Amino acid sequence: MSDPIPLEDRYHYRLIARAITEIDAAQAEARAAGRPVQIPLDALAARLGLSAAHFQRVFSAWAGVSPKRYTQYLSLTLARELLAQKLPLDQVAETAGLSAPSRLHDLILRWEAMTPGEFAAGGAGLVIRWGRFDSPFGPVLGFGTDRGLCGLAFTEEMGPEAAFADMVARWPGARLTEDPAPLAGWVAAAFGTGGEARLCVLGAPFQIKVWEALLAIPSGEVRSYSDIAARIGSPRAVRAVGTAVGRNPVAVLIPCHRVLRASGGLGGYHWGLGLKRALLAREAARHEAGHGARHEAGL
Numbered sequence: 501m502s503d504p505i506p507l508e509d510r511y512h513y514r515l516i517a518r519a520i521t522e523i524d525a526a527q528a529e530a531r532a533a534g535r536p537v538q539i540p541l542d543a544l545a546a547r548l549g550l551s552a553a554h555f556q557r558v559f560s561a562w563a564g565v566s567p568k569r570y571t572q573y574l575s576l577t578l579a580r581e582l583l584a585q586k587l588p589l590d591q592v593a594e595t596a597g598l599s600a601p602s603r604l605h606d607l608i609l610r611w612e613a614m615t616p617g618e619f620a621a622g623g624a625g626l627v628i629r630w631g632r633f634d635s636p637f638g639p640v641l642g643f644g645t646d647r648g649l650c651g652l653a654f655t656e657e658m659g660p661e662a663a664f665a666d667m668v669a670r671w672p673g674a675r676l677t678e679d680p681a682p683l684a685g686w687v688a689a690a691f692g693t694g695g696e697a698r699l700c701v702l703g704a705p706f707q708i709k710v711w712e713a714l715l716a717i718p719s720g721e722v723r724s725y726s727d728i729a730a731r732i733g734s735p736r737a738v739r740a741v742g743t744a745v746g747r748n749p750v751a752v753l754i755p756c757h758r759v760l761r762a763s764g765g766l767g768g769y770h771w772g773l774g775l776k777r778a779l780l781a782r783e784a785a786r787h788e789a790g791h792g793a794r795h796e797a798g799l
Contacts, residue, residue, distance in 0.1 A: 515548060516562045517638055519555075520778050522547055523570070541567055562636065564786040609689075609753065611715065612647065614702045623702055624673030631680020632660070633687045636782075637775055640751070642680065642687040643667060648698030649686050651749045657772035670749055671702060690753045701749055706737075710744035717758045720787025722780070724762045746770055752779070 526539045544567065545555035556566065563570045618626065628650060630643045635654075641663055643651030651670070655663040668676055689697035701711065709732045716731070717723050723731075729741045748756040751771060757779045761767045769776035 512558050512562055515550075515558060516636065518548055519544065519559060519567065523567070524774060524777075539567075563782055570781060570785055609715075610648065610696065610698045611712075612700050613708045614650075614700060616705065619702050619704060622673035623671035626671065626674040628671055628674045628676050629679040629682055630664075630676055631678065631683050631687075633680065633684070635687075635691050637778060640687070641667060642683045643676075643749075644683045644686060644698075645700050646682075648700035649683065649690070649750055649753065650699075650701055652687065652690060652751045652753060654751055654771040654775060657775065667749070697753055699750060699753060701754070703744075703747070703749070706740065707744040707747060710741055711748060711754050714745070714748065714754050714756055714759065717755055719755075719783045722758045722760050724760055725767070726762055728759060742767075758783075 522544055523539060530538070541556060542552045545552040548555060550558075559567045559570070614623075614626075618624075626645055628643050628645055630641060630651075633640050633642055638654060638656035639660065641651070641653045641655060641660065642649060643653075651667045653663045653667050658666070668674075686697045701708070703711065710728060713728045713731045725738050725741050725745070726735070728745070729735050729738045732741070734740070745756045745759050746768060748754045748770070751757075757769060757776045759767065766773055766776055
Protein backbone atom coordinates (compact mmCIF):
# COMPACT_ATOMS: atom_id res chain seq x y z
CA MET A 501 0.00 0.00 0.00
CA SER A 502 1.27 3.44 -0.92
CA ASP A 503 0.40 6.24 1.45
CA PRO A 504 1.28 9.93 0.99
CA ILE A 505 0.05 10.84 4.48
CA PRO A 506 2.50 10.78 7.42
CA LEU A 507 1.94 8.13 10.09
CA GLU A 508 0.98 10.66 12.78
CA ASP A 509 -1.56 12.28 10.47
CA ARG A 510 -3.06 8.91 9.58
CA TYR A 511 -3.59 8.29 13.29
CA HIS A 512 -5.28 11.66 13.65
CA TYR A 513 -7.51 11.03 10.64
CA ARG A 514 -8.68 7.70 12.00
CA LEU A 515 -9.27 9.26 15.39
CA ILE A 516 -11.34 12.04 13.85
CA ALA A 517 -13.34 9.53 11.82
CA ARG A 518 -14.24 7.75 15.06
CA ALA A 519 -15.10 11.07 16.69
CA ILE A 520 -17.39 12.04 13.81
CA THR A 521 -19.15 8.69 14.10
CA GLU A 522 -19.69 9.25 17.82
CA ILE A 523 -20.96 12.81 17.26
CA ASP A 524 -23.29 11.70 14.49
CA ALA A 525 -24.68 8.85 16.59
CA ALA A 526 -25.24 11.14 19.57
CA GLN A 527 -27.09 13.63 17.39
CA ALA A 528 -29.31 10.93 15.92
CA GLU A 529 -30.08 9.56 19.39
CA ALA A 530 -30.92 13.02 20.70
CA ARG A 531 -33.21 13.79 17.78
CA ALA A 532 -35.02 10.48 18.17
CA ALA A 533 -35.57 11.22 21.88
CA GLY A 534 -36.69 14.78 21.18
CA ARG A 535 -34.03 16.37 23.35
CA PRO A 536 -31.20 18.84 22.69
CA VAL A 537 -27.89 17.50 21.51
CA GLN A 538 -25.36 17.57 24.33
CA ILE A 539 -21.99 15.91 23.83
CA PRO A 540 -19.64 16.90 26.65
CA LEU A 541 -16.04 17.11 25.49
CA ASP A 542 -14.80 15.03 28.43
CA ALA A 543 -17.25 12.22 27.65
CA LEU A 544 -16.41 12.19 23.94
CA ALA A 545 -12.67 12.21 24.61
CA ALA A 546 -13.02 9.39 27.15
CA ARG A 547 -14.86 7.23 24.60
CA LEU A 548 -11.85 7.71 22.33
CA GLY A 549 -9.33 6.95 25.08
CA LEU A 550 -7.86 10.46 25.20
CA SER A 551 -7.65 13.35 27.60
CA ALA A 552 -10.01 16.21 26.85
CA ALA A 553 -7.11 18.60 26.21
CA HIS A 554 -5.37 16.28 23.75
CA PHE A 555 -8.57 15.51 21.90
CA GLN A 556 -9.49 19.21 21.66
CA ARG A 557 -6.08 19.99 20.19
CA VAL A 558 -6.13 17.18 17.62
CA PHE A 559 -9.72 17.79 16.56
CA SER A 560 -9.31 21.54 16.21
CA ALA A 561 -6.20 21.11 14.09
CA TRP A 562 -8.08 18.75 11.74
CA ALA A 563 -11.42 20.55 11.44
CA GLY A 564 -10.28 24.12 11.99
CA VAL A 565 -12.86 24.60 14.76
CA SER A 566 -13.60 23.05 18.14
CA PRO A 567 -15.50 19.76 18.51
CA LYS A 568 -18.47 21.73 19.89
CA ARG A 569 -18.55 24.02 16.85
CA TYR A 570 -18.11 21.12 14.47
CA THR A 571 -21.10 19.38 16.07
CA GLN A 572 -23.17 22.40 15.09
CA TYR A 573 -21.89 22.14 11.53
CA LEU A 574 -22.94 18.51 11.36
CA SER A 575 -26.53 19.58 12.01
CA LEU A 576 -28.91 18.62 9.24
CA THR A 577 -29.87 22.30 8.98
CA LEU A 578 -26.41 23.10 7.61
CA ALA A 579 -27.35 22.22 4.03
CA ARG A 580 -30.42 24.44 4.08
CA GLU A 581 -28.46 27.34 5.55
CA LEU A 582 -25.75 27.06 2.91
CA LEU A 583 -28.26 26.80 0.08
CA ALA A 584 -30.22 29.79 1.39
CA GLN A 585 -27.20 31.99 0.74
CA LYS A 586 -28.05 31.77 -2.98
CA LEU A 587 -24.56 32.74 -4.07
CA PRO A 588 -24.49 32.94 -7.87
CA LEU A 589 -22.29 30.42 -9.61
CA ASP A 590 -21.05 33.09 -12.04
CA GLN A 591 -19.67 35.04 -9.08
CA VAL A 592 -16.91 32.50 -8.62
CA ALA A 593 -16.63 31.06 -12.10
CA GLU A 594 -13.34 32.84 -12.73
CA THR A 595 -11.70 30.86 -9.94
CA ALA A 596 -13.18 27.58 -11.23
CA GLY A 597 -13.17 26.46 -7.62
CA LEU A 598 -9.58 25.38 -8.03
CA SER A 599 -7.78 27.67 -5.64
CA ALA A 600 -10.58 29.20 -3.58
CA PRO A 601 -9.37 31.51 -0.78
CA SER A 602 -11.32 29.47 1.77
CA ARG A 603 -8.91 26.55 1.41
CA LEU A 604 -6.23 26.19 4.05
CA HIS A 605 -3.75 25.07 1.43
CA ASP A 606 -3.42 26.27 -2.13
CA LEU A 607 -4.27 23.57 -4.63
CA ILE A 608 -3.32 23.80 -8.28
CA LEU A 609 -5.71 21.62 -10.24
CA ARG A 610 -5.07 20.81 -13.87
CA TRP A 611 -8.20 19.50 -15.55
CA GLU A 612 -8.86 17.83 -18.85
CA ALA A 613 -11.28 15.32 -20.32
CA MET A 614 -10.39 12.34 -22.42
CA THR A 615 -11.52 12.47 -26.02
CA PRO A 616 -15.03 11.44 -27.12
CA GLY A 617 -13.39 8.59 -28.97
CA GLU A 618 -11.77 7.32 -25.80
CA PHE A 619 -15.15 7.52 -24.04
CA ALA A 620 -16.94 5.66 -26.84
CA ALA A 621 -14.28 2.95 -26.72
CA GLY A 622 -14.65 2.52 -22.97
CA GLY A 623 -11.04 3.51 -22.43
CA ALA A 624 -9.68 0.85 -24.78
CA GLY A 625 -5.92 1.04 -24.94
CA LEU A 626 -5.61 3.10 -21.77
CA VAL A 627 -3.34 1.97 -18.97
CA ILE A 628 -4.91 2.95 -15.65
CA ARG A 629 -2.79 2.69 -12.53
CA TRP A 630 -4.46 2.28 -9.17
CA GLY A 631 -3.62 2.16 -5.50
CA ARG A 632 -4.97 2.24 -1.95
CA PHE A 633 -4.55 5.36 0.16
CA ASP A 634 -5.62 6.85 3.48
CA SER A 635 -7.60 10.08 3.67
CA PRO A 636 -9.19 12.31 6.32
CA PHE A 637 -12.42 10.39 5.69
CA GLY A 638 -11.15 6.84 5.64
CA PRO A 639 -9.49 4.64 3.01
CA VAL A 640 -9.79 5.53 -0.67
CA LEU A 641 -8.92 3.97 -3.98
CA GLY A 642 -7.13 6.17 -6.49
CA PHE A 643 -7.00 5.58 -10.26
CA GLY A 644 -5.05 7.51 -12.87
CA THR A 645 -3.50 7.65 -16.29
CA ASP A 646 -0.27 9.39 -17.22
CA ARG A 647 -2.33 12.58 -17.58
CA GLY A 648 -3.98 12.62 -14.16
CA LEU A 649 -6.52 11.09 -11.80
CA CYS A 650 -9.50 9.51 -13.47
CA GLY A 651 -11.03 8.03 -10.34
CA LEU A 652 -11.10 8.52 -6.58
CA ALA A 653 -13.43 6.37 -4.49
CA PHE A 654 -14.22 6.10 -0.79
CA THR A 655 -14.40 2.51 0.40
CA GLU A 656 -15.65 2.77 3.99
CA GLU A 657 -19.35 2.20 3.28
CA MET A 658 -19.50 -0.21 0.34
CA GLY A 659 -16.22 -1.98 1.04
CA PRO A 660 -12.99 -2.00 -1.00
CA GLU A 661 -13.97 -4.86 -3.33
CA ALA A 662 -17.32 -3.36 -4.28
CA ALA A 663 -15.80 0.11 -4.66
CA PHE A 664 -13.07 -1.29 -6.89
CA ALA A 665 -15.61 -3.11 -9.08
CA ASP A 666 -17.77 0.02 -9.24
CA MET A 667 -14.86 2.08 -10.51
CA VAL A 668 -13.29 -0.30 -13.03
CA ALA A 669 -16.69 -0.86 -14.67
CA ARG A 670 -16.41 2.74 -15.90
CA TRP A 671 -13.42 1.84 -18.09
CA PRO A 672 -14.23 -1.62 -19.46
CA GLY A 673 -11.62 -1.41 -22.21
CA ALA A 674 -8.72 -0.20 -20.08
CA ARG A 675 -5.87 -2.24 -18.65
CA LEU A 676 -5.62 -1.89 -14.86
CA THR A 677 -2.31 -2.20 -13.06
CA GLU A 678 -1.60 -1.73 -9.36
CA ASP A 679 1.01 1.03 -9.22
CA PRO A 680 0.15 3.62 -6.57
CA ALA A 681 3.41 5.60 -6.52
CA PRO A 682 2.64 7.90 -9.49
CA LEU A 683 -0.76 8.76 -7.98
CA ALA A 684 0.33 9.49 -4.42
CA GLY A 685 0.98 13.21 -4.82
CA TRP A 686 -2.27 13.83 -6.69
CA VAL A 687 -4.30 11.97 -4.07
CA ALA A 688 -2.57 13.84 -1.24
CA ALA A 689 -3.33 17.17 -2.94
CA ALA A 690 -6.98 16.20 -3.28
CA PHE A 691 -7.23 16.14 0.52
CA GLY A 692 -5.68 19.51 1.17
CA THR A 693 -1.98 18.91 1.61
CA GLY A 694 -1.14 21.41 -1.12
CA GLY A 695 0.70 20.90 -4.35
CA GLU A 696 -0.73 19.99 -7.72
CA ALA A 697 -3.58 17.64 -8.51
CA ARG A 698 -4.32 16.56 -12.04
CA LEU A 699 -7.61 15.30 -13.42
CA CYS A 700 -8.14 13.43 -16.66
CA VAL A 701 -11.67 12.04 -16.65
CA LEU A 702 -13.59 9.85 -19.05
CA GLY A 703 -17.23 10.80 -19.62
CA ALA A 704 -19.93 11.64 -22.13
CA PRO A 705 -20.01 15.28 -23.33
CA PHE A 706 -23.03 16.12 -21.14
CA GLN A 707 -21.35 14.57 -18.09
CA ILE A 708 -18.19 16.59 -18.75
CA LYS A 709 -20.21 19.83 -18.83
CA VAL A 710 -21.82 18.96 -15.49
CA TRP A 711 -18.50 18.03 -13.89
CA GLU A 712 -16.94 21.29 -15.09
CA ALA A 713 -19.81 23.16 -13.41
CA LEU A 714 -19.15 21.26 -10.19
CA LEU A 715 -15.53 22.41 -10.28
CA ALA A 716 -16.76 26.01 -10.11
CA ILE A 717 -18.41 25.52 -6.70
CA PRO A 718 -16.00 26.82 -4.03
CA SER A 719 -15.26 24.97 -0.84
CA GLY A 720 -17.74 25.94 1.88
CA GLU A 721 -20.59 26.62 -0.56
CA VAL A 722 -23.30 24.51 -2.20
CA ARG A 723 -25.59 24.63 -5.23
CA SER A 724 -28.84 22.95 -6.20
CA TYR A 725 -29.27 20.56 -9.12
CA SER A 726 -31.34 23.24 -10.86
CA ASP A 727 -28.50 25.74 -10.38
CA ILE A 728 -26.15 23.36 -12.16
CA ALA A 729 -28.67 22.76 -14.96
CA ALA A 730 -28.99 26.50 -15.52
CA ARG A 731 -25.23 26.92 -15.41
CA ILE A 732 -24.67 24.50 -18.29
CA GLY A 733 -27.47 26.04 -20.36
CA SER A 734 -29.96 23.18 -19.90
CA PRO A 735 -32.39 24.46 -17.24
CA ARG A 736 -34.92 21.69 -17.88
CA ALA A 737 -32.38 18.88 -17.61
CA VAL A 738 -32.40 18.71 -13.80
CA ARG A 739 -32.89 14.94 -13.72
CA ALA A 740 -30.11 14.35 -16.25
CA VAL A 741 -27.87 16.62 -14.21
CA GLY A 742 -28.60 14.51 -11.14
CA THR A 743 -27.60 11.38 -13.02
CA ALA A 744 -24.36 12.97 -14.22
CA VAL A 745 -23.56 14.19 -10.70
CA GLY A 746 -24.07 10.65 -9.42
CA ARG A 747 -21.68 9.31 -12.05
CA ASN A 748 -18.84 11.62 -11.00
CA PRO A 749 -15.76 9.35 -10.94
CA VAL A 750 -13.50 11.56 -8.81
CA ALA A 751 -14.76 12.14 -5.27
CA VAL A 752 -13.79 15.40 -3.52
CA LEU A 753 -11.81 16.93 -6.39
CA ILE A 754 -14.95 17.07 -8.52
CA PRO A 755 -17.14 18.16 -5.59
CA CYS A 756 -20.48 16.47 -6.23
CA HIS A 757 -21.04 16.52 -2.45
CA ARG A 758 -21.70 20.27 -2.78
CA VAL A 759 -24.91 19.71 -4.78
CA LEU A 760 -28.22 19.59 -2.89
CA ARG A 761 -31.91 19.43 -3.64
CA ALA A 762 -33.68 22.75 -4.16
CA SER A 763 -35.44 22.17 -0.82
CA GLY A 764 -32.09 22.08 0.95
CA GLY A 765 -32.23 18.30 1.40
CA LEU A 766 -28.98 16.43 1.01
CA GLY A 767 -30.20 14.35 -1.90
CA GLY A 768 -28.05 11.33 -2.67
CA TYR A 769 -24.35 10.65 -2.46
CA HIS A 770 -22.68 7.68 -4.10
CA TRP A 771 -20.34 7.13 -1.16
CA GLY A 772 -22.91 7.55 1.66
CA LEU A 773 -24.93 10.43 3.08
CA GLY A 774 -23.02 10.37 6.37
CA LEU A 775 -19.83 11.07 4.46
CA LYS A 776 -21.53 13.84 2.47
CA ARG A 777 -22.53 15.54 5.71
CA ALA A 778 -19.02 15.20 7.11
CA LEU A 779 -17.48 16.67 3.96
CA LEU A 780 -19.85 19.64 3.95
CA ALA A 781 -19.37 20.24 7.66
CA ARG A 782 -15.58 20.23 7.44
CA GLU A 783 -15.58 22.55 4.45
CA ALA A 784 -18.01 24.97 6.09
CA ALA A 785 -15.95 24.93 9.29
CA ARG A 786 -12.71 25.60 7.44
CA HIS A 787 -14.39 28.30 5.36
CA GLU A 788 -15.45 30.06 8.56
CA ALA A 789 -11.99 29.65 10.08
CA GLY A 790 -10.34 31.04 6.96
CA HIS A 791 -12.79 33.93 6.76
CA GLY A 792 -12.15 34.80 10.38
CA ALA A 793 -8.39 34.74 9.90
CA ARG A 794 -8.63 37.03 6.85
CA HIS A 795 -10.94 39.39 8.73
CA GLU A 796 -8.48 39.68 11.61
CA ALA A 797 -5.68 40.35 9.13
CA GLY A 798 -7.74 43.11 7.52
CA LEU A 799 -8.00 41.33 4.17
